Amino acid sequence: MGSKNNLYYTIEAFHKEVTGSCMILTIHFPNNRECKIMVDCGLTQEIEYEDDNRVIPYNINSIDLVCLTHSHLDHIGKLPFIVKSGYNGPIYCSNNTKLTSKLIMEDCAKINEQEYLKAKLIDKNVLEPLYTFGHVETTLNLINGISYNQPFSPFEGVTITFLDNGHLIGASSILIQAKYKNSSSLQFLFTGDLKATSEFKDIIPIPDYVKSLKNLVIVQEATYGANDSCEETSEFEDTIIESMNKNNTVFIASIAQERLAVILKKLYEMQLNNLLDDDIPIIVDTTLGINCLKLYERLTPFAFIPKNITFIANNEMRELAVRSPKKKIIIASSGMCDKGISPFYIYNFLGDPTKTILLTSYLAEHTLGREIVEAYYGKKISVYRGKDNIPKLAQVKQINSFSSHSKRDELIEFLEQFSNISYVFINHGSNEAKEEYAKCVEELLNVNTRILGTDKYYKITSKGELYEFEKEPQETNTTCQNKHCSKKKSAVSRTIPVSIRKNVFCSNSVIK
C-alpha cells in the first residue's frame, strides 16, 4: 500500500452524527515520521450517544496538535477532558475562537460542577464532573490564536492556514498541507460548520491560490445536506408584531451564543424600521449569553443591541419579569428549553393564553422544547418533575428561519469554487443527510465522495490511491490515558481493509 518514497495520509472521524465533532488526520512521512492532527474535540449532545463523552477512542499521547474550527460546545467541549486525561500539546484556532472558547468551556465546567453537586445529594456514587475550572484553565494555556490567511508551520513539513467562515464569530475552515522533499502531496480542507455569510463580520474571501490547489481533499459538513435553502421569511418579525398588538408578552428560547446576538439584531432592526416600539422592554436572562454579547460588542463593527434592554442579574429581577403585567420580550437559554433558565419561563408562561413562546433552535427529541411544540392545545406538560403539570394554553411556535449552516445548494456552491477537488469526505450530519448529500455531489460535480463516519477510516497516498478500512468496535470504555493514571488504557481498534479504490491525482502540486 503506497510507496516508500511518498507521503500518505490517514483520516478518521469519531463522531456519529452531528455533535461530538472530532477527526484525526495523520500525515505519514517517508522517513517514518508521523504528524497526527486532531480537528475539533466536541462534546456529544445527542442523548443516545452521551456516554461517549467519557470515552477516549484514540491514543492521546500520539496526538501532535489540535486545530479547532469554531467554539460551539459540540466542537470544543471535550478538550478540557482530554487535557485532564493527559494531552498537553498545542491547540490552534482563530484569534476570535480563542476568546469565545474561554466563555464556552468555563460555562460548561460550571454546569458540570453544579450538576455533579445536585446529583451527589441523591446518589453518593455519582461520577465525578467531566472536568472543572482548573482543567479549563490548563486547556486555555495551550491555545494559540492564529490570524486568517496566515499560513504557519507547527510541525516540519506541515503548513496550516485558517480561512474565514461565517458560521460564527471566529469560525474557520482549516487548510492542512504537507510536503516532503520532492514528493507530491495532498491538501486537506476541513470546512467546519459552514456558512458563507455572517451578520457580524465581513467574510475574508478564500484566496485564489487555495481555490486552484491541486490534489485537494475537502472534508465537508452536511448538516443540511438534504435541504435546499428557501426564501427568507418574516415569520419571526410577524409573530412579534402580532403578539405586541395583542399586548402579549413574548418569551424567546435561544442558544446563548451567536443566535442570541442574531435575535437582538433583528429586534434592533425592527426598532429602526418602526416595527417595534422602543418603549417595549427587552429582557435577556442568560449568564453565558450576556458574557457572549459583551464579547460580540467588542468584536463586531456592526450595531446590534436594541434600545430598552435589561439584563437579568438575580432572582428578584427574574420574578419581577414574570409577574409584571406589562407586555415585554424576554430571551433566555437554552434554545431547546431542557437546560439553563428557559424551563423557569416555560413553567410560568405555558399555561397563560396571553403569552407567546418562540423556539428558535433545532429541537432534539425528548427535549422540553420539542414536547411543547408537538403537544396539542390544553395538554398538560410536566416542566419540572415533582411540580404541577402545566396545560399548554400559550401560543407556542417554532421559528425555522434561523440557521448558521449552509443548505444543500449552498454547500454545492462552496465546492464549486475549487477547480481540482480529488475527493469530498462528508461528515457532520444525520446518516440520511450525509448519504443524500454524497449522491448530490457525485451527480452534480462528478467528484468522488466518501462518508466519514465512525465505522471506517481511510488511507490516501499522495498518488491518489484511496484505501478504505473497517474499524472493529471498541473493546474498552476507559476514561483516562494519562501515563501517570492507573486507570485502564483503551485498546487501539484493529482495522480490516475492505476495498481498494484508485484515483490518480496530478502529482506536481506546490504548497503555498
Ligand SMILES: [Zn+2]
Ligand atoms: Zn457549529
Ligand SMILES: [Zn+2]
Ligand atoms: Zn457542528
